[in-house]
Amino acid sequence: MKIIVLVKEVPDTYGDRKLDLETGLADRAANDAVPDEIGERALEVALTYADKNADTEIVVMSVGPNTVPGTLRKALAMGAASAVHVMDDALMGADLGLTGEVLAAAIRRTGFDLVLAGNLSTDGSGGVIPSIVAELLGVPAATNLSSVEISEGAVAGVRAVENGSVNVRADLPAVVSITEALPDARFPNFKGIMAAKKKPFETLTANDLGINAEDESKGRSIVVAVSERPARAAGVKIIDEGDAASQLADFLVQNRLV
Numbered sequence: 001m002k003i004i005v006l007v008k009e010v011p012d013t014y015g016d017r018k019l020d021l022e023t024g025l026a027d028r029a030a031n032d033a034v035p036d037e038i039g040e041r042a043l044e045v046a047l048t049y050a051d052k053n054a055d056t057e058i059v060v061m062s063v064g065p066n067t068v069p070g071t072l073r074k075a076l077a078m079g080a081a082s083a084v085h086v087m088d089d090a091l092m093g094a095d096l097g098l099t100g101e102v103l104a105a106a107i108r109r110t111g112f113d114l115v116l117a118g119n120l121s122t123d124g125s126g127g128v129i130p131s132i133v134a135e136l137l138g139v140p141a142a143t144n145l146s147s148v149e150i151s152e153g154a155v156a157g158v159r160a161v162e163n164g165s166v167n168v169r170a171d172l173p174a175v176v177s178i179t180e181a182l183p184d185a186r187f188p189n190f191k192g193i194m195a196a197k198k199k200p201f202e203t204l205t206a207n208d209l210g211i212n213a214e215d216e217s218k219g220r221s222i223v224v225a226v227s228e229r230p231a232r233a234a235g236v237k238i239i240d241e242g243d244a245a246s247q248l249a250d251f252l253v254q255n256r257l258v
C-alpha cells in the first residue's frame with residue numbers, strides 16, 4: 001500500500017508568531033520553522049500501519065519555501081521512505097485552492113492508495129485542504145477522524161460530532177484527515193536520522209506539475225490588507241461602592257458587548 005502523508009511546515013507555536021505587514025504572509029524569519037504537529041500525527045498513523053504491514057510505502061509531501069527540506073528530512077528520519085517537496089516562488093502566498101491544486105497534482109504524479117493529512121494547520125487554519133485534494137483527485141474524503149483503521153482496500157474511522165460520533169468508511173483510494181485525538185508522533189532515532197540522508201528526495205516546481213500559478217481564469221483569494229493586532233490596553237477596574245452592577249452594565253453597553 002502506498003500512503004502519502006501531507007506535512008505542512010509552520011512557524012513554531014512556542015514563540016509569538018508574526019505577520020509580514022508588507023506581504024500579509026507569515027513572517028518566517030520571526031520563528032523557527034517546524035513540522036506542524038498534526039502532520040506528524042498523520043505520519044504516525046501511517047508508520048503504525050507500516051510497522052505491521054511490511055509492504056507499505058510512505059511518501060511525505062509538502063508545498064512551501066526553501067526551509068521545508070528540514071521538515072521533510074525529519075519525517076524521513078521518523079520512518080517515511082521518500083519525500084516530495086513542491087517549491088516555487090510563483091506559489092508564494094498561494095491560497096487554499098491553488099495549494100490544493102498543487103498537492104493533488106503532485107499526489108497524482110506520485111501515485112497513491114491513501115492520503116493522510118491533518119484536519120487543520122496551526123498557522124493557516126483553513127481546514128479544507130484535505131477535502132479540496134479529495135475532490136480534485138475524484139476520491140472519497142473521510143475528514144476529521146479521531147480514530148483511523150486502515151485495512152487492505154478500505155479505511156474506516158470515527159468522526160466526533162456534536163452530541164455523538166459518526167462511523168465512516170471508504171474504499172481506497174481515499175483521502176483521510178485526522179484530529180489531535182490521534183497519538184503523538186514518535187521521535188526520530190539516530191539510525192533513522194542517518195538513514196534519512198540517503199532516502200529519495202524529489203523537488204518539483206509548479207511547472208513540473210503542469211500548473212500555472214498566474215492563471216487569471218481561476219478565481220484566487222488574495223490578501224487585500226493586513227494590520228497588526230493592537231497592543232493590549234490596561235483593563236477597566238470597577239470598584240464596588242454599591243453600584244458595581246450598574247457600572248458593569250454600563251461598561252458592557254458602551255462597548256456593545258450586550
Ligand SMILES: Cc1cc2nc3c(=O)[nH]c(=O)nc-3n(C[C@H](O)[C@H](O)[C@H](O)COP(=O)(O)OP(=O)(O)OC[C@H]3O[C@@H](n4cnc5c(N)ncnc54)[C@H](O)[C@@H]3O)c2cc1C
Pocket residue numbers: 006007008009025026027036038039042061062063064065086087088089091092093094095096099116117118119120121122123124125126127128129130
Ligand atoms: C513559497 C511559499 C510560501 C508560503 N507561505 C505561507 C505562509 O506564509 N503562510 C501559510 O499559511 N502558508 C504558506 N504557504 C503554504 C500555502 O499557502 C498554505 O499551505 C495553504 O494555503 C494551506 O492553508 P492551510 O494551512 O490553512 O490549510 P489547512 O486546510 O488548514 O491544512 C489541513 C492539512 O492539509 C495539509 N496541508 C496544508 N497545507 C499544506 C502544505 N503547504 N503542504 C503539505 N500539506 C499541507 C496538512 O496535512 C494540514 O494539516 C506557502 C507556500 C509557498 C510555496
